[in-house]
Amino acid sequence: MANARALDKRRKSIRNIRKITRTMELIATARYKKAMDRAHAVTAYTDRLSQIVSSLAAAGTEVDHPLLQPRENPKAVRVLVLSSNRGLCGGYNAGVLRATMPRIQELESSIGSVSVDVSGKRGINGLKFRGVETAENYTQFEDQPAYDEVEKIASGYLEQYITGQFDRLDVIYTKFISTSRQIATIETLLPFGSFDEEISGAGASEDSSSQSQFEFLPTAQSILEEVVPTSFKAKLFKCFLDAAVSEQVARMIAMKGATESAGDMINQLSMTYNRARQSQITGEIMEIIGGVEALKS
């Protein structure tokens, strides 16, 4: 039987760890709620944008924009990986990296020139360990990514895409589906294919809704030219927000698990400790009785 004192010491340290993990869980929960509110705000923005898009489609505007056209024989690809700055969030970063590696290898074999941008220290270190060279590293994004910062990155990408420095942009991030489900996903943001689906879907559903005739200032075409980059920026921002929300959820769940198993461990240790203490007491009593017996005879 182990030493009772050592067991007690261990139990105390586990109790301290449990305190820490519980606090981290609470912090993650609070941050998750904040991040979620922001995600809702961006949804309001994108909803209004798609309203405009559907009005444009209803007015019979031809959708033709350099950002929407897939390029033949792409020569260079840009990959953006969104991970977290901090660990202790379960399989969050591992999931992203696991999705990243095969994609990078596939792109390298099919297209050749791949440059990788990473956000988050965990992703930077993970890719360095796997021997992937990274072009741009961002570590400024925490649980509340600022639109200003994301917009800078998005404008940079747009500029480089238009000037032909790369022909395709893939973003790998953790998509938030529900509190119990987040999946590491790969999306091709440039060429901006999802916009096409949006506009065709919006055009189809438009017949039943409002019939008002819009006046376009200056022209529908010019508005469309502006809407496409804006939607791209909003989409990229949404990716960042989704990643932030997923990170907080992952941390919340991981810390909840840690707190629970610390509790289990404490229970088990308490039992062993009590047994050890009891056996120590029994041993001492036996010694006393033995001594008394010896004196009697």
Next chain:
Amino acid sequence: MALRCVVVTPERNQLDREAEYVSLPMFDGELGVMQGRSPMIGRLGFGTMRLQTAAGPERYYIDGGFAHVEDNVVNVLTGKAVPVDLLDAEEAREALAAALELPSNSPEETQLKASAVMRARGQLRAAR
């Protein structure tokens, strides 16, 4: 029933209030909207949006985007909307100087420079 003015940025719903008159900074100048305006979608430039509310006038700097007017509701979609009082004229002046320094060797670069200069000028005008 007066106009309802809603300003939405990707980060949050900046503003949602009733106004009697809204003046929007369009790409080519100001456009006033009053009750009963016919539906419109327009491109915004960089400049000041003015609201005439029951509580008094309000002014915001708008950083490009779109305006969508329908059924007496003015929706403004923009990257940034800042109350004019919070703008810093000095910062805007620096931004303008930096924008004027940008290279313009190709058509794309010229376009980028033009929009950067326009943005800085709009900020400077709003900050005054």
